[in-house]
């Protein structure tokens with residue numbers, strides 16, 4: 135990542151102060167830090183790679199969808 139977590143923390147804090155929709159924070163992280171939408175979404179939520187995998191597995195289980203073969207290392211690529 136070009137900018138680092140301090141940058142993401144600043145954008146997240148601005149989003150909270152301005153009561154922004156999370157999607158606007160995702161867009162801000164993408165354009166500021168030059169990361170993919172998937173990564174920006176994860177960072178905007180403050181999720182670690184493991185958190186993101188846990189959320190995905192939970193969603194699959196709740197939606198009765200077959201879990202993808204995915205771990206934190208794969209998501210980080």
Ligand SMILES: [Zn+2]
Pocket residue numbers: 137138141142166167168
């Ligand atoms: Zn940035």
